[in-house]
Amino acid sequence: MLSLIEKLEKNHGLSLDEYKYLIDNRTDAAAEELAARAVKVRREIYGNAVFTRGLIEISNICKNDCVYCGIRRSNTNCDRYRLTPQEISDCVDEGYSLGFRTFVLQGGEDGYFSDDVICGIVREIKKKYPDCAVTLSLGERSYESYKRMYDAGADRYLLRHETADKAHYGKLHPAEMSFDNRMECLKNLREIGYQVGCGFMVGSPYQTSAELAHDLKFIEEFKPDMCGIGPFVPHKDTPFAAEAQGTVELTCYLLSIIRLIHPPVLLPATTALGTIHPLGRELGIKAGANVVMPNLSPVAVRKKYELYDNKICTGEESAQCRSCLDNRMKSIGYEIVIDRGDIKKEARDNV
């Protein structure tokens, strides 16, 4: 096991069988070894800085029907909303004054948010706050659409691949959604020039170490700028309501592995991780993550953007979220910095 961990750190990659072995034979000792090395390489690149992104959940209206997701179109119990451009702009103003220098606009695939509407919002943010980065997370769109939003000033795009195994993808999504199209979208985003984030849920239904090995191989090859991984958490109004949730333990183990595969990657300790354990985000940072994404959405809609049950921070003001996270990160020896938090390119080019 130790030699495999050393090999991973040195080569930034392993074979599919080796990844599978690393997962199947994991022990507390292996997890500690991986975390220690992950924290060390991250420190060499980013010191003790933790980057922060203000997450604005712009709409829970979605044309898709992802089986795991609480805002899937078939969920008739979901109380739908969309923010107006003015409300989004107000969230950004508040976020800027709280020290955020990256804003993530995330939402379901809501037809209201046409290219024109998104481009208008992006242009306004970039004009008012040229020192900020804008990240979009709006699902699958055409090459032209991604290009227009990039030309309007968007810097980054988050599109989790969800699973790198085509058959597994088919079990998590309805037949009308396509694995190939999602992968094509990621390639297009990269080609256009975005900093691109992929990612997956840990412990999603039907996932085994074989599927996870494919996810790790995909990350090794794609070398994303960002990678969002968090535990699957069942939502009561989905067909996966009775499925088991992912674990903190495996999520943290994979965070450490991903840090070693691609040292400069921007890796969030996700809200889902914070939801299944009171110190989930701290544990994620200690395993090698270096980003937190507190919620900047208006309090009135937070509860409605419920991708999974019991999501945290749905009742708190943005300022409370910000200072709470500041304190949490300080308590474990890290510091949230006021910075766009771009990937360290020099480091990326050297690996």
Ligand code: SAH
């Ligand atoms: N519509 C956008 C944004 C999706 S929401 C898109 O398609 O990219 C962001 C992420 O939340 C998803 O990519 C998914 O990985 C995660 N998610 C959805 N349902 C979840 C659940 N039940 N448990 C944990 N994570 C979930």
